[in-house]
Amino acid sequence: MTMPEPRTLQAVNDLQPLLQARRWRWRATPFPHIVAENVFVPDVQEELARDFRTLYDQRTTAGYNTQHDFLGTSLISTQCGSLEVFISPAWYALFTRLFGINEPGFLTAGVHRHRPGSRNGFPHNDIFPERLDVGPGRGDVLRFGGPVAGKSVRAVAILYYLNNGPWAPGDGGETSLYWDWKDGVDTPVDSVPPRDNTLFAFSCNPHSYHSFRTNRKRRDSVISFVYRGVDDYVQLWGDEGLRQYAEYGRHHA
Known part of the structure; x- marks a missing residue:
């Protein structure tokens, strides 16, 4: 099966034709975040959604992440159809502008599937230093701006x-938000349900x-x-935070 040509790519440098004219809501608690519904036209x-299904049909060997209990694979430029919008310069520019991130930097993206009954995760902050290599054959890491020396950390996470x-x-699968890594996973401050076309x-x-x-x-x-x-x-x-990813605090308190 071959991925279709990304019909939306002609507009990837301008997201406006792809997005619905609706306001995105900023929330401050328990940390600054955005929730947007009806994101794309x-x-x-x-x-x-179609290209997501096609990608999973192709990638029957999608890797299993044991730490977070999902199946996933990276998005690779020119190999993911319309999903390339999530690794486009316009997508990068939108979120660096919204969150005030200085260039240069990197952008990566992937597809995740949590099967029914996937286990609860645990409160974590997504901060973990890693070295992102960009070179021939690496279509899964995109660099914007000049070179980035040394290691990088995640600056913005975007779930769609x-x-x-x-x-x-009752269907579950929410992304829940917490004050601290010690909070119980079932007692969040707030939650974002996985409704289609929500960001x-x-x-x-x-x-x-x-x-x-859990879902x-x-x-x-x-x-x-x-x-x-x-x-x-x-x-x-x-x-602060560089040592707190995942269960660092539980094992090193």
């Missing part, structure tokens, strides 16, 4: 939910604790990450 929404069908309370984005910082909640129905999503250099992060936060 209907025909683009349908195209994204699609291909799930109607959602109702949840937040600035990754020492306090951006979030977690997946009764399949939950599909596309997740994008904007990265900043570790030096840029340290100027803002010091080294």
